[in-house]
Amino acid sequence: MILRRLMQHMKEQNWIAVGLDLAIVILGIFLGFQVTEWNAQRQDYAHAQVLTARLIVDLEDELWRISAERAYAADLANVANTTLDALEGRREISDADLMINAYRSSQIWWASNSRSTYDELVTTGAINLIDNPALRQAATEYYNTPLDELSLTYGTSLQYRERFRSVIPPQLHSLLDATCRENVYIETGDYNSLENILDFPCDFSAPESDIADFAFVLRNDPSLPDLLRLRINSINAQSQTLPYYTDLLNLAIESEKPQIE
Numbered sequence: 001m002i003l004r005r006l007m008q009h010m011k012e013q014n015w016i017a018v019g020l021d022l023a024i025v026i027l028g029i030f031l032g033f034q035v036t037e038w039n040a041q042r043q044d045y046a047h048a049q050v051l052t053a054r055l056i057v058d059l060e061d062e063l064w065r066i067s068a069e070r071a072y073a074a075d076l077a078n079v080a081n082t083t084l085d086a087l088e089g090r091r092e093i094s095d096a097d098l099m100i101n102a103y104r105s106s107q108i109w110w111a112s113n114s115r116s117t118y119d120e121l122v123t124t125g126a127i128n129l130i131d132n133p134a135l136r137q138a139a140t141e142y143y144n145t146p147l148d149e150l151s152l153t154y155g156t157s158l159q160y161r162e163r164f165r166s167v168i169p170p171q172l173h174s175l176l177d178a179t180c181r182e183n184v185y186i187e188t189g190d191y192n193s194l195e196n197i198l199d200f201p202c203d204f205s206a207p208e209s210d211i212a213d214f215a216f217v218l219r220n221d222p223s224l225p226d227l228l229r230l231r232i233n234s235i236n237a238q239s240q241t242l243p244y245y246t247d248l249l250n251l252a253i254e255s256e257k258p259q260i261e
Contacts, residue, residue, distance in 0.1 A: 048129035054117040055130065055139060056256060059249050061114035062142065064189050066150070066242050066249075071194040072109040072182070073152035073235050079198055080105040080235075084228045087219060095208075095215035102218050103168070103176040104198050105228060106161040108153040114188075118143045138252030142245060150245065152238050157231035163224060167217050172210060179204040 083101040085091035093101070118139050121127040130136040148154050165173065180202035186193045218224060 047126075048131065051117060051121060051126065052130055052132070052135070052256060055121070055135065056253055058114040058117050059139065059142075059253055061188050063246060063249050063253075064191065065111050065114070066246055067191060068111065068186065068194055069109060069150070069152050070239060070242055072197050073239055075182075075196065075198040076105065076107060076109075076153060077232055077235050080228055080232050084225055084232070087225050087228070095211050098215050098218060099172070099211055100176070100180050100202050102164060102224075103173075103180060104182075105231065106164040107182060107198070108151075108158070108161065109182075109197075110151065110153075113143065113147060115143050132252075132256050134255040135252045138248050142248060145245070149238075149241070152235050152242070157234040160224070160227035160231045163221075163227050167221060168214060169210070172206060172214055175204050175206055176202075 079101045082091065082093070083098065083105045086093045086098050086101070121130065127136065127140075130139070168176075182197045186197075
């Protein structure tokens with residue numbers, strides 16, 4: 001209709017009307033672009049809010065995972081020290097308790113990162129939708145840290161685990177796995193279950209002669225005390241780095257929470 005009227009005004013050489021018609025067309029096009037841009041911005045904002053909320057949930061899960069790592073490592077260091085003291089004659093424990101503690105000293109805690117939101121942000125190029133720089137930078141630093149650096153029970157301390165597994169009879173190891181292993185499934189976010197992960201009664205049935213024979217092997221293996229010391233010292237040293245990541249994530253989450261609530 002505007003185009004038909006414009007042509008009519010041009011035929012009539014009514015240039016004022018032509019100018020008004022052109023202005024209306026241009027204004028309509030401009031408003032159309034503006035509405036499209038406003039809608040895109042609104043959608044980006046809504047999408048950013050969803051991604052930010054999801055990223056916060058992932059980082060809160062990571063805070064729990066760090067707490068679980070630290071709790072597990074503390075329990076593991078305790079049983080490893082008990083084992084070391086027994087092997088070096090500073091503590092008297094039964095053959096069965098030595099076997100249990102030596103086994104638990106070889107255990108590891110491994111939980112994968114909750115990082116699906118961050119990976120989506122990076123792969124889709126949407127990382128800049130997170131407009132809180134503290135949150136964005138903390139997530140980038142944390143998720144680009146190798147997972148091995150965030151685990152207290154990996155690395156050089158695994159040498160003890162390998163040595164222990166090389167000397168224990170398979171039937172005894174299977175028995176300990178079935179009865180003395182830590183609670184391997186703890187609900188993410190359940191802080192109450194992080195106490196005494198490895199410190200619980202271990203009920204198993206094995207011939208006393210088998211236990212005594214294996215305890216003799218443990219007490220007479222010259223490599224085990226050194227490998228236990230390496231394990232304990234590695235865990236203790238690496239434990240000093242985790243509070244940094246706890247502070248990093250806590251500060252980032254707290255900087256964003258007032259904006260999304």
